[in-house]
Amino acid sequence: MLLSFRARLTTIIISMVALSVIASGLLMLKTFEENHINVLEDTLEREMRLIAAQMDWVAGSNEELIDYYTERAIKLQELTDTRVTIIKSDGTVLADSNYNPREMDNHGHREEIIGALEQGLGKSTRSSDTLHQNMLYVAIPVTNTASDETYVLRLAISLAEVEQSISSLTVVLVVGLLILFVVAALISYRIALGLTKPLEKITQVAKRIKNMDYRARVEVKKNDEIGELGNAINAMADSLQIQMTRIRENENHLQSVLSNMINGVVMMDSQGSILIMNDRAEQILGISASKLIGRHYREIKQQYELSQLIMEGFETRKHIHEEITFYYPEERLLELNLVPIYQTHGTEFSGILLVLQDVSAIRRLERMRSEFVANVSHELKTPIAAVKGFAETLLGGAVKDEETAKAFLEIIYDESERLNRLIGDILELSKIESRRVPLILSPVNIAQFMVNTIAILEVSAHRKHINVNLSAPEELYMEADEDRLRQIFVNLLSNAISYTPEGGKVEVRISLTEQEQVRIEISDTGIGIPEKDLPRIFERFYRVDKARSRSSGGTGLGLSIVKHLVELHKGTITVQSVVGKGTTFILELPIMH
Known part of the structure; x- marks a missing residue:
């Protein structure tokens, strides 16, 4: 992408330079040609004014005039190195230094002739019909003092020299343009490289950041606009790295909490799809989280009662607390808490949090505690009842019978000993279970x-x-x-x-x-x-x-x-x-x- 941009930028710069040079060259050629022609026109005009002033004008027939003025035109050509032509006001050619005037066409329609008669000066640049080359024609009206007729004196000069000069200048311009193209190409490539190379590095860094490599940084060497862009990318990467580090830490903390919780946690969105399921929930439900994450809670097919409770939670959107017995993967008593989750200040329902707690051991301990109390009561009741019964017998008069009293007292002593052992064992067991018995190793x-x-x-x-x-x-x-x-x-x-x-x-x-x-x-x-x-x-x-x-x-x-x-x-x-x-x-x- 950046290589293409670099090529386009180089092409644009070269094209702009080329267009500028071509336009300048064309303008220069045009200006040179116009200035050269203008100089020639002024020169020819001065020469014609001088010829008109020094010319001996005569009167006569056309044939006589042709012979006379033709001779003068040839001499003037030798002096001025120009083609000299004398034309009557009606367009008849009286003299021409390069061609027989008798065979020449009427020149009354020529542009320079019309301009001379109407404006006092006529100019024209065209290919000569007789000489077959580009000529510059300049004409002025003159008055034949001998016959009071208006003639047109015209001088013409070949533009071959001008064209040669322009051709030479064109070659110079073309060579210069080619040299300039090469220089411009090198300079423009250098400029494009200076612009695109930092952009390439910035693009590479941006791609690495997109691929979650937040340690990537742009090496900023200049404080120009591209340098500011690099600094902005670095600042963005710093911010993203800090934020992603915090997010990962929070995710790790959350994952650690969920993984080490003794309760099962299942989180569902507002549509009933399971979003989070911790390890304990997998153990309780007997289903792998990978099989349920992203699926609907109804796919927990083994636990119909659980599905019904979750459905009730979605319908009522209230906290539900229940205890149900699960038979898969093993029989256990579970305490369920379904808590609705709200966002946007508690107005938008976003799902349900299900907390599963295995209370089988707790209930078993409660049952054992109840049995323990009952057993203790029963065990205490037996010796106490024996002691009480034999004591009442003795108080009722049996104490007077020495043998009976002795036997009863022995029984009372044995039962009290048994009661003492029982109480001692209960206290001992209580201390051991509460870890209040330090071991002296x-x-x-x-x-x-x-x-x-x-x-x-x-x-x-x-x-x-x-x-x-x-x-x-x-x-x-x-x-x-x-x-x-x-x-x-x-x-x-x-x-x-x-x-x-x-x-x-x-x-x-x-x-x-x-x-x-x-x-x-x-x-x-x-x-x-x-x-x-x-x-x-x-x-x-x-x-x-x-x-x-x-x-x-x-x-x-x-x-x-x-x-x-x-x-x-x-x-x-x-x-x-x-x-x-x-x-x-x-x-x-x-x-x-």
């Missing part, structure tokens, strides 16, 4: 630690003739809170002993995994846990066999406390069990924290 020799822990429960195991076997590598240390670690294994071993029949066996195996974690397996040959109960055994107050659990003095909180303490140690606990054959608890704890 120290190196623990796991083999020696487990020997000491088993020793604590040796009496209970011996009472049921249960062997507790330990298999552990020597000198294996791990970083842990020794008191909390003991609490974990006392609970697990107590359960293993409690739910293993007499004569059974409990095994503790300790090993080091490839991931450099300590793996501890506690297996028993007890009654086992049904498969349906395995996912829930770590819940608070959950019991597989409620009657036996109460008879064993358990509170139903032990395994829940164990799970929380294992998680505080950044470890994991799993369980495997077969009814009638036994149960295995598997713990994996990091060596270092």
Whole structure:
């Protein structure tokens, strides 16, 4: 584009110079020719005035006059180097220095003759019929003093010399014009290059800016109009770069917020087309955003109730809050908020913002909280009712029976102990769940630690003739809170002993995994846990066999406390069990924290 512009600009400049030179040359040639002819005319006029004054005029017949004046005309031609002609007023030629006047036509109609007779001076430039070349004719009227007749004296000179001069001048002008053309072409190209080269750079920068390269800048070398244009382009690029940087930062911030939100966000325009959909919304709806962006919300075919709510939102254009159950891609309870979006000071409806929140866990926690309160109430009610009942019996007179009073008091003591353990476990679990139990980490020799822990429960195991076997590598240390670690294994071993029949066996195996974690397996040959109960055994107050659990003095909180303490140690606990054959608890704890 700019190369074409440069060529056009160069052509225009050369054309203007050429036209100017040609016009000047033509004007110069015309002026030169006119000035030369005017000089010749003045010269011829003076010479004719002089001839007319010095001429001897005679009278006679035409034949006599022709002979006389022809002789004079020939002599005058030799003196003036011009063609001399004498003509009567009626156009008859009396003498001519170059041609026989008797054979010449009547000259009364010639332009210079008419001009001389009418105006006193006649001039004409034309091709001579007799000499066949361009001639300049000048004529004046003269009076024959001998016969009082009016003659016309005419001098003619060839214009060949003038034409030769003009031809020479034309050649000079043409050569000069060609030289000027070359110089003008070079100068004009230089001028065009000086104009278009900065424009080329500006155009290149403008294209780079159009292609979003906002770092492109014009190198300004002059403070002329093109330099001002370059400065304007640079200022525009600076402004665009700042604005685009801000826009990108805002987009990145918005994208980061949307991508990391725990709630699903879907934004639709006033026509119902989906504009924005974050990652969480993809997970909740089970549909990729790439399949929905730009499409209508009705294409969310798996969720009919959701489509109906969105349709209601577009119809009412009011805030809608609902909870609905989704069954795809999995069953969950969702809280929906449909918020209408308005622009232009809240007058122009521009779409709807849908916020999806998975409240399944919240509702499950609320249910667990309710169950926990109910379970606590139930667990507290049983020992309190026993204490109250036996106390009332004693107050009613049973205290006088020493054996009965002693038995009742022992029951009251046991129930109060059970109540104390229950309250203690509840407080302990509450502290652990609220992360108010700091871990005091120290190196623990796991083999020696487990020997000491088993020793604590040796009496209970011996009472049921249960062997507790330990298999552990020597000198294996791990970083842990020794008191909390003991609490974990006392609970697990107590359960293993409690739910293993007499004569059974409990095994503790300790090993080091490839991931450099300590793996501890506690297996028993007890009654086992049904498969349906395995996912829930770590819940608070959950019991597989409620009657036996109460008879064993358990509170139903032990395994829940164990799970929380294992998680505080950044470890994991799993369980495997077969009814009638036994149960295995598997713990994996990091060596270092």
